[in-house]
Amino acid sequence: MTDSSVPATALEVRLASRPAGWPTTDNFEIAEAPVPEPGPGQILVRNKAMSVDPYMRGRMSAAKSYVAPFEIGKPLDGGAVGEVVSSNSDDFSTGQQVLHALGWREYAAVDASQATTVADDLPSSAFLGVLGMPGMTAYVGLMDKARFQQGDTVFVSGAAGAVGSLVGQLAKLNGAERVIGSAGSAEKVRLLTERFGFDAAFNYKDAPVGEQLREAAPNGIDVYFDNVGGDHLEAAIGTMNDFGRIAACGAISQYNATEAQPGPRNMFQFVTKRLSMQGFIVNDNGHLKREFFEHVAPLVREGRLIHEETFVDGLRNAPEAFLGVLRGDNTGKMIVNV
């Protein structure tokens, strides 16, 4: 049964060309395409909200990485929430809200196995943020990869972003001694301490990261959640206490660099201080999904976990919204209302 209001054609955003360095809107093409017919076992979803995330920059390059690159001339993809408007699957019926991976388009034909219904007592955008990939990333990185323990002092870089703001709050809610964040504007730094409850925060553009971190963490740090790489990573290694742990989640400082950036010059401290570092990608950690949801959903329902969202309206503005994430324009999760 198909919703009679489904049009014949709809918009999608395609990769027009691969960027060298910083991408621009010229790397994207907004195209009108036939709305797909859902095949056997598929559902047709009218997207309401979609996610734009820093990791998508990597997929714009041709290099093989942990997610397949976007293809030139094809629509991009990524997390989205929408309404089922037609179903060839016994598991879904029209009108249901589903989370799936075919964003960057107004209508998507999705394999039923790739869609999940989302609870309707929570805003659908939450499933792209605090209860979606960014929330899961924060939880897995802090709890599993950095093996957070009560009493730890935690440093988070890119702390005003979708992931970082949740890492800091989860640490505080679980008994961190002190939580420190870095961000790239005075406004974000203010938000970190006043709204997200960080104990200290600094603007990494104001002075060398190492200096500011040592001042903010006079007793050193036990956990570093790395979203930035580069000088932040070197500063964190230098400030770590013995047996400190690093969760390596991203390196936004490197994504648009056209040549290799200097690496941390203090790697020998891994030995002297017995540090550990674990790189991770959230998709590998499906076995923690239930634990994550059971831990975080109640905090969201009770209003104890603040999740900022920055909304941009209209699929046509999705490329600009994505570029904004790379520049750091957003606070919390950037969502495009399709």
Add this chain to the structure above:
Amino acid sequence: MTDSSVPATALEVRLASRPAGWPTTDNFEIAEAPVPEPGPGQILVRNKAMSVDPYMRGRMSAAKSYVAPFEIGKPLDGGAVGEVVSSNSDDFSTGQQVLHALGWREYAAVDASQATTVADDLPSSAFLGVLGMPGMTAYVGLMDKARFQQGDTVFVSGAAGAVGSLVGQLAKLNGAERVIGSAGSAEKVRLLTERFGFDAAFNYKDAPVGEQLREAAPNGIDVYFDNVGGDHLEAAIGTMNDFGRIAACGAISQYNATEAQPGPRNMFQFVTKRLSMQGFIVNDNGHLKREFFEHVAPLVREGRLIHEETFVDGLRNAPEAFLGVLRGDNTGKMIVNV
């Protein structure tokens, strides 16, 4: 009861001054000092063999680290094996062979709690090498920190040294797919493949480490045991397979550097390849001592683990022997016959 042949005075090696950069024999003083009287609960040991190790370079500097610095004007210390010549402890009697931590002197008054008797069916030097700290370091780093698994391809830097040569052999004996080592001379490279059973080896002075490693490991590496740091670490990160693991044991390339060396420029691969790195110091791992001994002692008794030793005779030559270790003159474990 004291052995009547104990002299009134004996030699010890003291720290004369702290080096800046490479140490020289001028940083050491050979002194004649009264042989100590063992106090209550102590034993007097006539040292027969002592260990000189790269980590001692760190202790020559004043900087606080994981082991206390040597003190100027005082004798150095370190692993040694000797014969009990006088005992004020019920646990030891004269004539026993013991392992203890007061090397760099001919006679040592050792607390009974700090001495261990060693099996007399194995050469006493083995307890400074394959069954001592270097062996334990190799075992702990490979098995526990790098979580070695059958079928792994393993790369070891500084592979002809006391620790490295054991890492490679333990990996092979436990089912490594391929073991690759780097060393600093053609002679050592030859030893690695011909004597220690490495599958491939290269001289890091011949060409960039990254190039040589990629050639030696066409299918990438799963484990890197790092004794060297610097360009070796960057090359290993670049060659790692997904979910690769690094045990950070040392960074001999950095010990005598007077300024910070460039760091690995490819740290972002920790995320994309989900790498992990664990720094460690063997002394933290006493809980693995029994497991280590049960695993390694039979291999030594059966002659299945080749442990090279380079012997230098005479305590007066200990400083030069130590400098030789830093330069890489030794193959396998460097032992000073006191």
